[in-house]
Amino acid sequence: SEQKEPGLPLFFGWFLLPEEEERIKCATMDFLKTLDTLDAFKQHISEFTGEAEKEVDFEQYFQTTGPLHCTAKFCDYGKAEGAKEYAELEVVKDSFDKSDEISVTALIVTPRTFGARVALTETQIKLWPEGGDKTGAPEALLASIEALPAGSRAHVTLGCSAGVEAAQTGLDLLEILALQKEGKECTQVEMELGTLSYLGEGRWFLALREAITADTKFSSFSE
Ligand code: 2AM
Numbered sequence: 001s002e003q004k005e006p007g008l009p010l011f012f013g014w015f016l017l018p019e020e021e022e023r024i025k026c027a028t029m030d031f032l033k034t035l036d037t038l039d040a041f042k043q044h045i046s047e048f049t050g051e052a053e054k055e056v057d058f059e060q061y062f063q064t065t066g067p068l069h070c071t072a073k074f075c076d077y078g079k080a081e082g083a084k085e086y087a088e089l090e091v092v093k094d095s096f097d098k099s100d101e102i103s104v105t106a107l108i109v110t111p112r113t114f115g116a117r118v119a120l121t122e123t124q125i126k127l128w129p130e131g132g133d134k135t136g137a138p139e140a141l142l143a144s145i146e147a148l149p150a151g152s153r154a155h156v157t158l159g160c161s162a163g164v165e166a167a168q169t170g171l172d173l174l175e176i177l178a179l180q181k182e183g184k185e186c187t188q189v190e191m192e193l194g195t196l197s198y199l200g201e202g203r204w205f206l207a208l209r210e211a212i213t214a215d216t217k218f219s220s221f222s223e
Pocket residue numbers: 010011070071074135136156157165166167168169170
């Protein structure tokens with residue numbers, strides 16, 4: 001129904017603690033600055049700028065809004081399907097306001113979004129909603145999503161380009177994972193942080209050599 005459910009938040013998720021937020025923002029911005037200098041990236045710069053030879057100022061290009069977090073369930077104040085049921089789950093109530101650690105295993109960069117892939121633990125998967133990987137996904141992606149393990153969409157949005165909604169990060173991530181499964185990587189570059197792959201159309205994936213962990217609190221957000 002389109003009815004607002006009193007007390008339901010915009011979304012539930014794992015929120016990075018303030019000091020962790022700073023650390024992750026710095027580390028990931030350093031990666032973007034390095035990416036910008038790579039010949040492999042420069043070759044495809046027009047996918048970001050619309051013209052060759054032009055540089056991208058990632059600090060301007062990707063905008064961040066709100067606290068860094070990994071969305072678990074988008075409730076839209078009760079308008080999203082299954083929002084009320086989710087909020088009433090024992091596991092959600094038990095986990096609420098509790099500390100938890102998330103593990104970032106990869107970074108993605110596309111002309112639309114900059115994000116961190118989160119590898120959910122078995123315990124965290126219990127907080128991943130039914131059908132959570134598919135919500136709002138385009139028809140063309142649905143079959144590929146079904147072939148991926150539950151929770152594959154889990155991520156932290158680090159930034160979006162002008163006019164792009166945060167929800168796009170998860171869709172860009174799923175698209176990249178689907179392309180990788182089909183063996184569609186074109187270029188691979190070894191970096192200090194890990195292996196960088198190019199998947200066409202401005203899509204880049206950095207598989208981190210070592211996961212970046214961050215302390216979070218499972219909670220909810222309302223504007
Ligand atoms: P994100 O998880 O990719 O960052 C508020 O808009 C938060 O809810 C954002 O973090 C956003 O994207 C997420 N969000 C918005 N719409 C969504 C949807 N349809 N499905 C899943 N997450 C959504």
